[in-house]
Amino acid sequence: MTGTARCWFNMALFAAGIALAQRSTFAASDWEIIKVSGHDYLSVDNISRFYGFPAGVAAAGEKSQLDAVKNPLEFVSGSREAMINGARSWLCFPLIEQDGKYLVSRTDVAKTIEPLVRPHRVPNVGKVDTVVLDPGHGGHDKGQVSRYGAEKEFALDVARKLRPLLQAKGLRVIMTREGDYFVPLEVRAKIANAARNSIFVSIHFNATNDNPNATGFEIFSFTPRGAPSTSDSAVALSSFNMQPGSEVDAQSMALSACIYHSLLGHITEYDRGIKRARFAVLRLTKVPAVLIEGGFLTERGESRLISNKDWRGKLAAAIGVGIESYRSLEVKKQPPMLVADYRRQTKSSPPEPAIQEGQLKEADTSLMDLVGKSVFLAPQQTSTPSQRISLESDVIVP
Numbered sequence: 316m317t318g319t320a321r322c323w324f325n326m327a328l329f330a331a332g333i334a335l336a337q338r339s340t341f342a343a344s345d346w347e348i349i350k351v352s353g354h355d356y357l358s359v360d361n362i363s364r365f366y367g368f369p370a371g372v373a374a375a376g377e378k379s380q381l382d383a384v385k386n387p388l389e390f391v392s393g394s395r396e397a398m399i400n401g402a403r404s405w406l407c408f409p410l411i412e413q414d415g416k417y418l419v420s421r422t423d424v425a426k427t428i429e430p431l432v433r434p435h436r437v438p439n440v441g442k443v444d445t446v447v448l449d450p451g452h453g454g455h456d457k458g459q460v461s462r463y464g465a466e467k468e469f470a471l472d473v474a475r476k477l478r479p480l481l482q483a484k485g486l487r488v489i490m491t492r493e494g495d496y497f498v499p500l501e502v503r504a505k506i507a508n509a510a511r512n513s514i515f516v517s518i519h520f521n522a523t524n525d526n527p528n529a530t531g532f533e534i535f536s537f538t539p540r541g542a543p544s545t546s547d548s549a550v551a552l553s554s555f556n557m558q559p560g561s562e563v564d565a566q567s568m569a570l571s572a573c574i575y576h577s578l579l580g581h582i583t584e585y586d587r588g589i590k591r592a593r594f595a596v597l598r599l600t601k602v603p604a605v606l607i608e609g610g611f612l613t614e615r616g617e618s619r620l621i622s623n624k625d626w627r628g629k630l631a632a633a634i635g636v637g638i639e640s641y642r643s644l645e646v647k648k649q650p651p652m653l654v655a656d657y658r659r660q661t662k663s664s665p666p667e668p669a670i671q672e673g674q675l676k677e678a679d680t681s682l683m684d685l686v687g688k689s690v691f692l693a694p695q696q697t698s699t700p701s702q703r704i705s706l707e708s709d710v711i712v713p
């Protein structure tokens with residue numbers, strides 16, 4: 316990390332109604348695509364004009380100013396890490412700097428930023444009659460095993476707790492497995508694909524060999540075509556192939572956002588972020604699909620939490636609220652509740668757990684960069700009725 320290479324941006328986006336004031340003046344030809352090594356990029360200025368912010372970037376200075384901004388959008392130059400609406404979100408490609416401009420890949424504007432900032436505007440979003448719950452692993456495949464038990468048991472228990480909550484909201488629920496047996500991954504995807512207006516929610520717990528202190532939640536949806544997954548640094552040739560999951564990657568991202576904001580908003584856990592992967596269950600499902608990692612079985616404190624049935628009940632409830640939030644996008648056509656909204660609502664939230672050393676280091680990296688080196692775009696204060704302009708391919712490709 317160098318001082319010149321890292322620079323946070325902060326674009327403020329207000330909740331429904333206030334934001335996106337200038338969109339009526341934004342035309343498809345206003346997108347200025349900048350080619351860098353053959354790839355398409357858009358400048359932060361251009362993006363801010365699209366979302367209705369004043370053109371230009373102003374220095375912010377103090378962190379307190381950033382705190383005062385509601386629902387900020389923050390990027391860090393040279394990195395794929397971003398904060399969008401108060402949750403860590405991973406871009407497909409790093410933010411780059413060229414000729415004094417900060418540039419975001421076109422893929423990320425269309426496939427990451429837009430479905431996270433305006434999930435309610437993603438086409439066909441929120442259509443859910445059936446929720447396919449997929450408890451990870453099973454049978455001979457135990458998943459990760461902690462001193463308290465196996466991932467396959469904990470995942471099944473969360474799904475069993477979640478099922479009646481969803482049924483109570485009038486949703487049909489199908490489980491890819493009801494007991495302790497293995498179901499091949501392609502069969503799990505087939506089950507989801509066979510159900511009308513379904514979504515697929517896979518439940519797992521995390522593990523790592525590298526860092527015994529690693530903790531926190533993360534969620535995955537299918538990586539867009541031609542982009543690397545969050546854990547990959549290079550684009551593989553195979554990533555250009557169309558997959559069943561490619562058709563619905565924007566809806567899947569919206570589902571990811573809805574569930575993740577509820578998880579973080581209801582349960583105090585480290586925010587590892589909204590990520591992308593090409594896991595078989597995400598690749599083969601042609602309905603919106605996510606994979607939740609509900610904490611680490613390789614970390615002492617978190618593995619104990621996961622073994623607690625009340626905590627698993629809380630996890631199931633938070634996932635349920637997130638699914639309901641996703642479903643409401645279709646009806647309300649408004650942005651979903653965000654992590655800060657849930658936290659305000661949850662008056663009786665438990666005290667913060669003691670911060671572990673490894674955790675502090677990870678979280679600090681971002682905070683330190685945020686202070687002092689920030690760049691800040693002030694939000695528009697006026698509001699006009701919005702016109703239908705979307706980031707669909709016909710608009711974004713002039």
Ligand SMILES: [Zn+2]
Binds near residue numbers: 458
């Ligand atoms: Zn797993």
